[in-house]
Amino acid sequence: MLRFRYRFRQRNLPSAEGTGSGPAGRISKMRKLVTALIRHERIEGKHPYLDEARGYAERLIDEAVRNGDQHKPTMEIANYWLLEKDLLHKLFKVLVPRYENASTSYTKMWNLPTVYPGGGYHMALLELRNNPWPDVIPQQREVKNNLINVLIKAAKEDHEKNQQLTEHKQSEFTDQSTDTGTTTSQSP
Amino acid sequence: MAALGNRVAALGRIRLLRSSVFIQCRYSNTLPEATVEKHRKSKLAQDPEESETESLVAPRDYKYVYPEFLPDPKPQYRDRIREKLEHEDMFRRRTVLKIPEFYVGSILAVLVSDPYAPGKKNRFVGICINRSGHGLRSQFTLRNVVDGQGMEITYELYNPTIQGIEVLKLEKRLDPHLFYLRDALPEYSTIPFDFEPVPHPPGATIPVNPVKVKLRPRPWHERWERQDLQGLQDLELPERFYERAREVAKPWEKYDLMKQYRESINDDDAAKIMGYVYKKIQELEKTKER
Amino acid sequence: MAASMMSWRLSVSLRCGQSASFQQLDIFARVLAQPHLTQLHITRGARRTCKAAPWLSKRTVDHKLNEEVLTTESKEFLKNVAIERFKERMANSPLKDAPAERHQWTPKSLRTGVLAIKLGVIPQWTKDGHRFTCTLLQVLDNHVVRYIPPEEFSKYPSFKKKWRKNIFGSLVVGALSTDPFKFSKGYNNLCAKVGLPPKRKLTRFLVTPDAAVEPGTPLKATHFKVGDYVDCQAKTIGHGFQGVVKRWGFKGGPASHGTTKWHRRTGNIGGGRNKAAVWKGRKMPGHMGMEWRTLKALKIWRINTKYNVLYVMGQNVPGPVHCYVRVMDSRTLFRRKERIQRPPHMPTFYPEDVDEPLPEEIFDEEMFKFTEPSITFTDKKDK
Helix, strand or coil, X not given: CCCCCCCCXXXXXXXXXXXXXXXXXXXXXXXXXXXXXXXXXXXXXXXXHHHHHHHHHHHHHHHHHHHCCCCXXXXXXXXXXXXXXXXXXXXXXXXXXXXXXXXCCCEEEEECCCCCCCCCCCEEEEEECCCCCCCCCCCCCCCCCCHHHHHHHHHHHHHHXXXXXXXXXXXXXXXXXXXXXXXXXXXX | CHHHHXXXXXXXXXXXXXXXXXXXXXXXXXXXXXXXXXXXXXXXXXXXCCCCCCCCCCCCCHHHHCHHHCCCCCHHHCCHHHHHHHHHHHHHHHHHCCCCCCCCCCEEEEEEECCCCHHHEEEEEEXXXXXECCHHHCEEEEEEEECCEEEEEEEECXXXXXXXXXXXXXXXXXXXXXXXXXXXXXXXXXXXXXXXXXXXXXXXXXXXXXXXXXXXXXXXXXXXXXXXXXXXXXXXXXXXXXXXXXXXXXXXXXXXXXXXXXXXXXXXXXXXXXXXXXHHXXXXXXXXXX | CHHHHHHHHHXXXXXXXXXXXXXXXXXXXXXXXXXXXXXXXXXXXXXXXCCCCCCCCCCEXXXXXXXXXXXXXXXXXXXXXXXXXXXXXHHCCHHHHXXXXXXXXXXXXXXXXXXXXXXXXXXXXXXXXXXXEEEEEECXXXXXXXXXXXXXXXXXXXXXXXXXXXXXXXXXXXXXXXXXXXXXXXXXHHHHCCCCCCEEEEEEXXXXXXXXXXXXXXXCHHHXXXXXXXXXXEECCCCEEECHHHHXXXXXXXXXXXXXXXXXXXXXXXXXXXXXXXXCCCCCCEEECCCEEEEEEEXXXXXXXXXXXXXXXXXXXXXXXXXXXXXXXXXXXXXXXXCCCCCCCCCCCCHHHCCCCCCCEEECCXXXXXXXXXXXXXXXCCC
């Protein structure tokens, strides 16, 4: 199952490999992009192309993770999609162990700024998760010691204490009532 | 890599991309399915829906034995509660009527109550040439040649006027549909109405009939040479037909993983649905034994 | 010290508590919570709009900043506190103290409707083997949010001129309880007054005072009876700017036989002779769909009380799957007259009224239940 939000309808990309290349050109372009992604683990390009290629890359890795390299149809599919054959080993020996227990999607996509002058295209960056490159956003800010978080933490402790107190009182109350109940029932 | 780093640094902040379809003008006043699902189980709701008990793991071939339980794969038509209510209706019908396992190529006899037939009943025997539809809409088509006239009747599987479905011969064919029997010689789809049932021991594998059909000469209903059909003999056409077929062929569709994914229910969803079906079918069988 | 400061902080960040120490915001919220927030149609020139009017205060809050600042632990804690608070409030709802006065149904009384979600279309059969299609509408988490009596309502700016004054009150119904952190304080307070979490969608129904419902009351699918006739109102599927062939079903021109540039065109639009005018109402290209449409007098065949689903006749209830649908008693004359024989629940269905809980599935008499044996026809002469 795909673990990212994909489009309900595919983009036809009519001029993927030059004007009039049609659906055959589209799939050929997709193969090149998927091969490049598996090779370099991070690629940059026009957003619609990468978005389409992302689905194919995810499905290819998903099939490999599910069926392994002993499954003939999977091997046939991988052979079709990976134009450089040394990548077959990378897919089954490197990527499959990496994503065996993954609970998220296998790829990640980022928006890049449009470059002027140029085509004015919506650019994007597509990468495999847990790749060896440095992170796209270099450092996450540490927010644990912000004032608001410290205050919320204190409030949480107070809240828990209060809850325990009320529970304790209730239990005491119920204990007393049961005690009295038993004594009254025994007395006659 | 350095260039990329510079650009990222210059950007300062990159927004996370959500690559799915945003709710457009076309669907305003409408919620995505995930949001509706969230609200059904939300703790803030008046009476939230209880989480489902774990379903069983169905045998692998259940997807093919009960194909009508798989919903329409179009995401804009899918809804969990609708599918569930539909399934409940289907199982209720199955407690009354025995709907046997059958495939395209099997020979069936169907008994239907018909207000216009003598005796208010009608029995038809034929070869199943197609199965289609999802849920309560699922249907199958029977074909026979009666007095030299080809006849096809499409039955709804869950129509309450059906009184009985009997499998006379349980087998598969080489193709997912047999529409080409319309252009074949009549002996391939002629079945006598007193066809004797061929016994099939429970648990045995379903035999595949490898018969290759010989077609009449053209004109045909469809251009069969352009379809990838296994159950046809050599069509004996001039070479130009095959050339044209090669030109319009789409060999890449076999490897178009996303096209296949969009046009079918994915494995995880199918396993979940079939687990539920397996559980229900087992309950049905237990009640029948009593 | 930290805790007292925190409690102040919390009330601000929750945006739904009414803290005395923060009176200014409270007044601001009261100003925001004006009835025009609940207005259904926003008319300002354009026929269809996606965006809210600019003079309305914002419904949602951009809490991206909070997302960056708060840790996941603090977020979870705040959410749990909010849920706890609303659970308490819903348990101590105003309904328990003072149940509203209840009246008998009269032909002049107008009940509230519900705000349902369309689930899809499935086939069903009648007992004589006739097949028809049903639309499934789920009444999901509906509550009455506020009631405005007729005298007050007729002074409101949202009161339309064509309505008769001092007859109809306004009843706001909300569907789908949501996370209070996502909405502004003004919006949260609309529902918080009656002890409800904020609703994702609000809608307004006209009601007569005898059919007024106490705010805070949940509305279920059992608001209607099986066999009732309802009107369904929703926004149709949008198709954008369309030509004349798709929008109005014109024939267009021939595909071949020497045709050039005349395949999907509209043809002459003038009046003819020397009139020199395009008459009003001429069918032309333009925006298609995404408009409010009502489908009237649809029969309710079946009700599922477990999931609150209505099975409504017909496959053409406007809108795509998972759209909001306003479902109300049919206002067509014939159905109104019919209702005299079998009056509906007034003002809505209360589970306390019946001794035994309702069955999970309620069917119409004419409908085929799937647990029944197959349909057989008999000769009339035999009888």
